[in-house]
Amino acid sequence: AQSVSQHNHHVILSEAASLELGCNYSYGGTVNLFWYVQYPGQHLQLLLKYFSGDPLVKGIKGFEAEFIKSKFSFNLRKPSVQWSDTAEYFCAVKFRGSQGNLIFGKGTKLSVKP
């Protein structure tokens, strides 16, 4: 079955630290890749997405992600986190031909200490 794995359940960082959140997906051919962010008490917002082309994708608020096809990975990065980045981050994958359905990872909660 198609699946998405996020390696860390909870990450705690101090402000200005660098961030990398892992995301891997099962083999399923061509994929569309997404990172969503959910701030406390709010709905999911799109952070960035990859469909094709340059595997390094830049999103909002200084986030970026790199698609490495050979590793089935789409890791999220930010060079210097802020307290306001405290949120839960979800990786999601659409496997082409899957009737539009997104498969979500279980999420990584990021806590940034001021």
Next chain:
Amino acid sequence: NAGVTQTPKFQVLKTGQSMTLQCAQDMNHNSMYWYRQDPGMGLRLIYYSASEGTTDKGEVPNGYNVSRLNKREFSLRLESAAPSQTSVYFCASSEARAIADTQYFGPGTRLTVL
């Protein structure tokens, strides 16, 4: 342009009661989705509607029914609520493009079943 709206925001039910969660989008999107979010589980698809007039089961459809009332509206019904349905419910919509499709989420409904 409100995007995706959901009502109610909060609801408490007793076991066995029924209720309908409402969702509407004003982006002229073809596809709409219902997810549930549980701690440590990410988002799981309950039902989706690829286009007006069609609905299909997702990963966790048991205990739910849906209605695609028109292109804008997609409702989720719990006929006989159970404590296991305590969750946060998110509605989403997308254009349903074959490539480069992106889902946009509503603010969620927090449901507690006692």
